[in-house]
Amino acid sequence: MTDETLQKILKKNPGEPEFHQTLTEVYNSLQPVFKKHPEYAEAKIFERMTEPERTITFRVPWMDDKDQVQVNRGYRIEFSSAIGPYKGGLRFHKTVNLSILKFLGFEQILKNSLTGLPMGGGKGGSDFDPHGKSDDEVMRFCQSFMNELYRHIGPDTDVHAGDIGVGGREIGYMFGQYKKLTNSFTGVLTGKGLTWGGSLVRTEATGYGLLYFVEEMLKTRKESMRGQVVVSSGSGNVSIYAVEKCEQMGAKVVAMSDSGGYIYDKEGINLATVKHIKEVDRGRISEYVKSHPKAEYHDGSAGIWSIKCDVALPNAKENELDEKAAQALVKNGVIAVAEGANMPSTPGAIKVFHKNSVLFGPAKAANAGGVAVSGLEMSQNSQRLSWTFEETDARLKQIMVDIHKNALAASEQYSTKGNLVDGANIAGFLKVATAMTQQGLV
Numbered sequence: 452m453t454d455e456t457l458q459k460i461l462k463k464n465p466g467e468p469e470f471h472q473t474l475t476e477v478y479n480s481l482q483p484v485f486k487k488h489p490e491y492a493e494a495k496i497f498e499r500m501t502e503p504e505r506t507i508t509f510r511v512p513w514m515d516d517k518d519q520v521q522v523n524r525g526y527r528i529e530f531s532s533a534i535g536p537y538k539g540g541l542r543f544h545k546t547v548n549l550s551i552l553k554f555l556g557f558e559q560i561l562k563n564s565l566t567g568l569p570m571g572g573g574k575g576g577s578d579f580d581p582h583g584k585s586d587d588e589v590m591r592f593c594q595s596f597m598n599e600l601y602r603h604i605g606p607d608t609d610v611h612a613g614d615i616g617v618g619g620r621e622i623g624y625m626f627g628q629y630k631k632l633t634n635s636f637t638g639v640l641t642g643k644g645l646t647w648g649g650s651l652v653r654t655e656a657t658g659y660g661l662l663y664f665v666e667e668m669l670k671t672r673k674e675s676m677r678g679q680v681v682v683s684s685g686s687g688n689v690s691i692y693a694v695e696k697c698e699q700m701g702a703k704v705v706a707m708s709d710s711g712g713y714i715y716d717k718e719g720i721n722l723a724t725v726k727h728i729k730e731v732d733r734g735r736i737s738e739y740v741k742s743h744p745k746a747e748y749h750d751g752s753a754g755i756w757s758i759k760c761d762v763a764l765p766n767a768k769e770n771e772l773d774e775k776a777a778q779a780l781v782k783n784g785v786i787a788v789a790e791g792a793n794m795p796s797t798p799g800a801i802k803v804f805h806k807n808s809v810l811f812g813p814a815k816a817a818n819a820g821g822v823a824v825s826g827l828e829m830s831q832n833s834q835r836l837s838w839t840f841e842e843t844d845a846r847l848k849q850i851m852v853d854i855h856k857n858a859l860a861a862s863e864q865y866s867t868k869g870n871l872v873d874g875a876n877i878a879g880f881l882k883v884a885t886a887m888t889q890q891g892l893v
């Protein structure tokens with residue numbers, strides 16, 4: 452396919468830089484596939500795959516604690532149902548817009564395909580900012596959000612999960628409202644509470660899965676996580692459980708962050724303290740130094756990448772790790788970087804890692820553990836069964852091992868062995884492209 456194809460798609464989606472970023476990366480990775488399979492270019496598979504099947508935007512009015520009316524915008528991008536119902540998280544953050552959700556939704560198509568489970572791709576959310584809101588305000592917002600969304604979704608149509616700003620509390624409020632509106636108890640959301648249809652390991656899944664993936668990357672260089680020094684950005688769901696698994700694997704995590712700044716504890720971060728600050732108090736990472744006076748707090752989250760480490764895990768947000776940060780990591784001897792967040796490394800940063808032979812695990816492969824266990828939650832809900840922690844964790848681990856194996860094999864077949872960016876894009880794409888071809892022009 453010619454560059455003209457990509458340019459046309461970019462032009463059709465003006466003012467959407469994050470969406471352009473992922474489209475350009477995936478398009479470049481797929482060039483060898485288009486050469487080998489001209490039938491995909493002929494059937495315009497890429498052009499079709501990059502156009503969402505359906506985009507829903509809606510008004511979300513709600514009343515704050517001061518009895519003032521607030522209005523936010525809600526979104527759901529139903530991107531692809533080629534291999535299963537639309538599946539993907541909801542993000543509540545003040546920066547949410549169409550570009551961010553289209554980038555996340557498009558990535559989700561390929562990520563879900565990589566898991567080997569029958570899930571299509573979708574993403575949604577709102578520009579609602581949960582920071583500083585009371586539980587009652589969050590509940591009223593979630594109920595109003597679901598008052599519109601419920602008519603578009605269903606356990607066999609479109610299944611939601613958490614993402615930034617959407618955790619167990621928000622999933623609970625939305626599930627409650629969906630149940631009331633539809634008079635049905637179904638698995639329309641994943642990440643549910645354990646007593647009402649949730650799956651064990653879902654909370655830990657993205658972080659744990661990330662480390663299972665890193666362990667596979669390291670094995671290719673006869674290394675392991677034992678004894679490694681780690682930096683993990685963010686201090687939300689993904690980062691906290693990535694850090695927990697690092698500790699279980701015998702690694703030492705020395706730094707974590709939030710959007711305000713980062714903490715550095717050279718003795719090793721005390722995760723129980725971070726969990727308490729973030730999960731119980733919903734506080735700021737800066738509070739860590741109050742109970743750990745030997746640790747340091749620095750304003751500004753980007754500085755975290757200047758800390759010397761063997762393994763770097765960008766687990767916070769898109770484009771948080773730029774070329775300069777990548778150069779600093781390389782200078783400090785980093786051996787592996789794996790993305791728990793979605794698209795946290797800029798294209799310039801990825802180039803630096805590849806050029807310096809740093810093992811690099813791209814998001815759609817490395818952080819697929821979350822959606823994989825969401826898929827397992829859907830299976831358990833359909834069967835009205837609950838699997839044990841050990842059984843679910845073992846399935847998660849196997850899925851991550853397989854994703855690494857398949858991405859590595861695709862990189863060897865079509866690109867450069869070990870280029871997991873290309874490998875993941877290609878392996879994810881091929882399965883969806885085959886399904887689209889077999890299902891005709893729909």
Ligand code: NDP
Nearest residue numbers: 614615616657685686687688689709710752767792793821
């Ligand atoms: P959470 O809302 O639980 O946590 C996000 C964390 O990142 C918070 O600690 C937040 O701090 C911090 N943060 C935000 N911006 C920055 C920044 N610029 N620098 C440093 N820290 C920052 O979200 P999740 O942990 O669920 O999601 C994190 C990433 O992982 C996102 O990219 C998401 O799309 C991706 N992801 C999540 C999955 C999941 O299962 N949850 C699955 C797959 C991917 P603050 O409180 O200050 O905003």
